[in-house]
Amino acid sequence: MSGGIYAALGVRRIINAYGTNTRLSGGLMPPEVMAAMAEASRACVGMHDLQAAACRAIAEATGAEAGIVTSGAAAALLLGAAACMARLDPAAMNRLPDTDGMPDEFVVVRSQRNMYDRALRAAGGRIVEVGIPDRHSGPGVRDASVGEVAEAITPRTAAVYCLAGEATEPPLADVARAAHARGVPVLVDAAAQLPPASNLRRFLAEGADLVCFSGGKAIGGPQASGILAGRRDLVSSALVQMLDLDLPEAQFVAPAEFAPLAQMRFLPHHGIGRSGKAGKEEIVGLIVALRRFVAEDPAERTARWTARLSALCDAVPRAALVPDGAKPGLPILELRFADRAIAERADAALRARTPAVHLDAGRIRRGVLAVNPIALDDADLPLLAAALRECCA
Ligand SMILES: *Cc1c(COP(=O)(O)O)cnc(C)c1O
Numbered sequence: 001m002s003g004g005i006y007a008a009l010g011v012r013r014i015i016n017a018y019g020t021n022t023r024l025s026g027g028l029m030p031p032e033v034m035a036a037m038a039e040a041s042r043a044c045v046g047m048h049d050l051q052a053a054a055c056r057a058i059a060e061a062t063g064a065e066a067g068i069v070t071s072g073a074a075a076a077l078l079l080g081a082a083a084c085m086a087r088l089d090p091a092a093m094n095r096l097p098d099t100d101g102m103p104d105e106f107v108v109v110r111s112q113r114n115m116y117d118r119a120l121r122a123a124g125g126r127i128v129e130v131g132i133p134d135r136h137s138g139p140g141v142r143d144a145s146v147g148e149v150a151e152a153i154t155p156r157t158a159a160v161y162c163l164a165g166e167a168t169e170p171p172l173a174d175v176a177r178a179a180h181a182r183g184v185p186v187l188v189d190a191a192a193q194l195p196p197a198s199n200l201r202r203f204l205a206e207g208a209d210l211v212c213f214s215g216g217k218a219i220g221g222p223q224a225s226g227i228l229a230g231r232r233d234l235v236s237s238a239l240v241q242m243l244d245l246d247l248p249e250a251q252f253v254a255p256a257e258f259a260p261l262a263q264m265r266f267l268p269h270h271g272i273g274r275s276g277k278a279g280k281e282e283i284v285g286l287i288v289a290l291r292r293f294v295a296e297d298p299a300e301r302t303a304r305w306t307a308r309l310s311a312l313c314d315a316v317p318r319a320a321l322v323p324d325g326a327k328p329g330l331p332i333l334e335l336r337f338a339d340r341a342i343a344e345r346a347d348a349a350l351r352a353r354t355p356a357v358h359l360d361a362g363r364i365r366r367g368v369l370a371v372n373p374i375a376l377d378d379a380d381l382p383l384l385a386a387a388l389r390e391c392c393a
Contacts, residue, residue, distance in 0.1 A: 015387070016379045018358040019191070019372035022072075025214035026038035026194045026223035027375035030322060033221060033289045040284035050283050051239055051377055052255035057183055058229050061294045063212070065203045066257060067229035068239045069215070069283040075276035076212035076228035076238075077119035081106065082272045083210070084159035085125060088260055090268035097124030097272060103158040106187070109144040109170070111136070112163035116189060123272055127161075128152055135169075145167040150178040157184050164190040164211075166326045169206055176207025185209035185234065189331060191226070191234045191310030194218040195329040209236050215282070218374055225282040233260040240264070241271030243280070268288035302329045305373040308381065309333045315385040318392060324372075332360070333371035335392050343367045348389040356385045 020027040036390065051068050053056035058067025070076040084252045085102050086092035094100045105126045111133035122129060130152045131144020149160060149170070160179045162172055176186045188208040193199045195218055203211045208230065215225030228238055236258040245252070245267060278286075306321070309331055315317045316335070324330040339344040343364050345374075350357040360370040369392075376384070 001122075003126060010242060011364060012355060014356045014358055015377075015384050015385060016358055016375040017371040017373075018216035018336045018360050018375070020375050022214075023222070024358055024375070027218070028290065028377060029222065029285070030220055032292060033285050036288040037222065037281040037285040040050045042099065047280070048239075048242060048255055048258075050267070050280055051243070052257040052323075054127065054283050055235070055255075055288055056259040057290060057322070058123050058227055061200055061290050062204060062227075062229045064204050064211075064229035064235075065232040066235035067227055068235055068242070069223050069286045070212075070226040070228055070238075070242065070273075071276045071278045071282070072216070072226040073214040074116055074119045075242075075273065075278075076226045077187070078123045078209040078276065079238035079242055079273045080212060080230075080234070081123040081125045081158070081161075082230050082241045083234040084187060085123065086183055086237060088237055088263050090264045090266050093271050094243075095267040095320070097122070099107055099124045099126075103156050105154070106159055106163045107148065107149055107157055108153045109175075111143050112165075112168065113190075114163055116191065117161065117163075125158060128157075132216070135209075135251075144175045146170045146174045146178050149175055150182065153179065153182045153184050157182075159185045159187045159209075161203075162186060162188045162208070164188050164193045164199075172203060173206040176209075180207065185231070188212065192217050193327075195301065195327055196296065197294060200294070202245070204230060205347075210238075215286040215289065219279065219286070219293045221286040222282045225278060225286040227286070227290070232258070236260040237289045238273070240268065242273035243271075244274065244277070245270055270333045289329065298329050306331045307377060308373045308378060309371060311381050312385050312388065312389065316388040316392065319371075319388075321357045330379075331373065332375075334357070334363070335365040335369045335371070335388070337369070337392075339367045340365055343369055346392050350387060353387055353391075355383070357384060357391075 030386035031121040036375045054069045110129040130148045134142045136184035156245030188203045191214040213227040216223035249267045320334045360372045
């Protein structure tokens with residue numbers, strides 16, 4: 001793809017071999033998704049009706065009772081946190097981020113703390129850490145235990161928050177059992193846990209009450225889109241805290257997909273999530289991208305990514321085509337250097353080019369740079385191969 005619009009704006013485009021990082025503008029959208037967004041931009045609809053359609057599509061793809069499209073996984077986390085605190089109480093919704101009189105604590109295993117959990121505090125929540133990530137020390141084998149999580153749950157607890165991942169401990173199913181035994185929901189950040197596509201259902205099946213995904217990562221939707229899926233009462237609460245509510249109260253009718261909203265004593269003000277609105281173009285784009293992602297045979301997706309990397313592998317020295325490890329079904333191309341300093345010099349040289357080449361630097365401590373195929377444009381492969389040959393020799 002030529003950098004037409006970006007060149008006109010004086011912005012240098014990049015070759016994104018890092019992956020779907022938000023900082024590097026996520027991934028690329030299939031033409032079908034772009035066409036759906038353009039079409040959506042040419043007619044107006046009621047946003048609650050469009051979210052009801054998204055709810056049906058997300059329920060089908062995830063097995064959840066309900067779902068909404070948000071402006072990203074971080075927005076989904078903020079809204080999910082707001083829902084766990086305020087539930088269906090409009091007075092509580094209006095108070096957020098002040099949490100007087102409502103449960104506002106999120107129990108988090110210390111090893112799962114991450115910079116995106118800021119969204120919990122942005123909603124008004126407070127983080128209560130448990131456990132010692134001792135397995136990351138030399139002799140240590142332990143992390144938090146389910147017992148420690150259970151012990152931290154009190155009447156002030158809004159939810160247990162979990163970061164989904166390959167190395168997550170304790171297992172989500174055990175945490176969910178402990179939380180549910182104490183009447184507390186579990187909110188899961190699974191923003192980047194795709195592929196495998198089966199993860200769309202897995203965390204909910206393991207007991208999550210709410211789960212968040214990025215729309216702009218492997219799903220291939222708009223960069224500013226995300227999914228919040230889970231229990232109908234909680235998703236409904238999240239939706240009403242994002243929707244614009246500039247209408248006479250009597251005119252507000254909750255779609256059947258969000259029926260629990262009929263229980264609200266009155267219509268709240270614009271909610272804590274109103275500043276993270278999702279537009280009709282993003283909602284439609286996400287629905288089309290999600291259906292497409294679910295419909296594609298995972299083996300074909302892996303084959304497509306493998307073909308992209310194989311072309312490079314043959315053209316570049318010190319390259320090895322290997323499974324990503326953390327994400328089943330994702331192949332990556334590792335470029336192995338003698339040590340970290342040499343890898344860092346190659347990385348800097350690649351980023352200094354025009355167009356700049358960004359490789360996945362997540363393994364650079366081991367002297368490894370990686371080409372992630374998800375956000376790569378096939379048309380860039382010859383340019384990328386030439387850059388790698390020059391900078392990694
Ligand atoms: C990418 C990511 C997010 C944020 O997703 P956005 O869709 O950009 O808001 C949150 N949590 C984790 C773990 C992520 O990897």
